Amino acid sequence: MNASTLFSSSIRKRALPAARIGFGATVLLALVLGYWGLVWHSHSAGYAFGKGFWNLAYYDLQLFVLGSAPLDAPGSFPWPLQVARFLAPAATVYALFEAVRVVFASEWRRRWQRRSSGHTIVVGETPIADAVVDGLRRSGQVVLRAAVGDAAALRDAGIAGARFVYACADDHLDSSVNVLAAATARRQERGRKAGDLNVYAHISDPTYALALRARHLSQPVTGADFFNVDEIAAREVVRTDTGLFRADAPLVVVAGLGPFGQSIVVELARAWQVSASHAAGERLRLLLVDGAAETVAAELQRRWPAVSAACDLIAAADLGTVFAAPDAPVPHRVYLCYQAEDEAVRAALTMATLWSGGERSVVLRLDRLAGLADVFGPGEGSLLDDVEGRLRPVSVGRLVVGADANGTYRLHEDIYERLARLVHHNYLQREVTNGHPMGSTAAMAPWDELSEDLKEANRAHARSIGTKLTEVGCTVAPRRDAGVDLSQDPKFETLAEQEHIRWMDERIRQGWTYGEVRDDATKRHPSLVPWQSLAESEKEKDRAAVRDLAAVLADCGLQIVRVPDRA
Numbered sequence: 430m431n432a433s434t435l436f437s438s439s440i441r442k443r444a445l446p447a448a449r450i451g452f453g454a455t456v457l458l459a460l461v462l463g464y465w466g467l468v469w470h471s472h473s474a475g476y477a478f479g480k481g482f483w484n485l486a487y488y489d490l491q492l493f494v495l496g497s498a499p500l501d502a503p504g505s506f507p508w509p510l511q512v513a514r515f516l517a518p519a520a521t522v523y524a525l526f527e528a529v530r531v532v533f534a535s536e537w538r539r540r541w542q543r544r545s546s547g548h549t550i551v552v553g554e555t556p557i558a559d560a561v562v563d564g565l566r567r568s569g570q571v572v573l574r575a576a577v578g579d580a581a582a583l584r585d586a587g588i589a590g591a592r593f594v595y596a597c598a599d600d601h602l603d604s605s606v607n608v609l610a611a612a613t614a615r616r617q618e619r620g621r622k623a624g625d626l627n628v629y630a631h632i633s634d635p636t637y638a639l640a641l642r643a644r645h646l647s648q649p650v651t652g653a654d655f656f657n658v659d660e661i662a663a664r665e666v667v668r669t670d671t672g673l674f675r676a677d678a679p680l681v682v683v684a685g686l687g688p689f690g691q692s693i694v695v696e697l698a699r700a701w702q703v704s705a706s707h708a709a710g711e712r713l714r715l716l717l718v719d720g721a722a723e724t725v726a727a728e729l730q731r732r733w734p735a736v737s738a739a740c741d742l743i744a745a746a747d748l749g750t751v752f753a754a755p756d757a758p759v760p761h762r763v764y765l766c767y768q769a770e771d772e773a774v775r776a777a778l779t780m781a782t783l784w785s786g787g788e789r790s791v792v793l794r795l796d797r798l799a800g801l802a803d804v805f806g807p808g809e810g811s812l813l814d815d816v817e818g819r820l821r822p823v824s825v826g827r828l829v830v831g832a833d834a835n836g837t838y839r840l841h842e843d844i845y846e847r848l849a850r851l852v853h854h855n856y857l858q859r860e861v862t863n864g865h866p867m868g869s870t871a872a873m874a875p876w877d878e879l880s881e882d883l884k885e886a887n888r889a890h891a892r893s894i895g896t897k898l899t900e901v902g903c904t905v906a907p908r909r910d911a912g913v914d915l916s917q918d919p920k921f922e923t924l925a926e927q928e929h930i931r932w933m934d935e936r937i938r939q940g941w942t943y944g945e946v947r948d949d950a951t952k953r954h955p956s957l958v959p960w961q962s963l964a965e966s967e968k969e970k971d972r973a974a975v976r977d978l979a980a981v982l983a984d985c986g987l988q989i990v991r992v993p994d995r996a
Contacts, residue, residue: 573591594611607631629656682718763786790819845892900927908987929968
């Protein structure tokens, strides 16, 4: 929120009590002056009305409704009465105005909201909705709220001119409530100059969110997604941990295997895959602590290839039992991800054996208790110390609503953006394994450091996946096994040729032309030729791109499945 917004908000907050104080003072002054003036006037020679306290008090009150009998008679009046007979009606007019304003305020607000444009609508009254609203408003966005996601509520919130809709209602009892809100928002009539509407629906169940993304993948509609806050927060926690894998053969503890804990495991596996240690053949040791640790570990290895390929999972039922032993392991990182946040806080503060990993090594997930994230710190202004910098409390809501270095909100990473990142991740993993270190070329860099044209190349490849699969009678589903091997499909060579055509079209749009020798400075490339004229080594790159689709989708928790022909 900028300075002018804060200033105007402060002015509005002070204006309301000031107006009420002024109104009260006006009424009191009118009563005092009116009574004083009437007493004075009652002693005049021409006064022919009732006297005494109760009569004069009654005449005084009548000043507010322009009906005080002593003032109907002609003649002059004492100056206090002159002032009061104008001050009292003025107070009455103001009171009537305020009454009308209060009665019609909701209607006026609704009409104003309906005419709004370029704003964001947040549906729901949940902690996630509150976090989204707070984060967007702090960044200067205009945000309107709707308690529910039906058509009437969305129209009242100005859906015709809105730019973004975040459906964040409580979906624990009705898992599809946010899906329906997103669909309803898409169906609403748009203003002529409103532009595209981007819709994002929060899904608490990661498996359901994955299934919805699978069904959305083949649709040509971008600017829509089904997000899970724990997945986004886990990705950000791992991404921003600069000292994550500096130790040799690190042991990482993940305690609590709910959605956030499982997402942490997957993100750690992906990060390890592009590390120098993994290239040297080392595997990441992960100690998983949960009552169902063995079952969850098996499921993670089955669904996520990165976990099975890069990690050794050790299951344990109780954190206290593991670290109470004399020969307890020394963890490099500890992620306390319990759904019962009180349990996580107690473990972070009472189990000193977890503090051996160094700075920011004990990660404490907070959602309901997010306010505790500001309680710990190194300075005198903090209520509690952070164990010499070892404790890292993270608020899920704050991580989710943040933006990357380019100003793109993390919530806006749809399925295509995630697949584009995984296409690049798969490329980095292959190149590191083949002996090409990070930083050796412009493409050998983390996603956030890629040039925009390289990012867009990966996005274009991701957007073409649905079309390629439809071409061979396939689609995607949440991963259960290896799925269909496209390299064995009769149309495999056709898909490779289509990938080459897509790549050529993309390069030509970027201004590239044919040249016998590749020159990035002048945008000339020898592979900008028809498939029939392409060198066999270059054809193999296109075949590899198609062949790797299964691995890319698997990294997203999906697999290729064949759709049976209709009878």
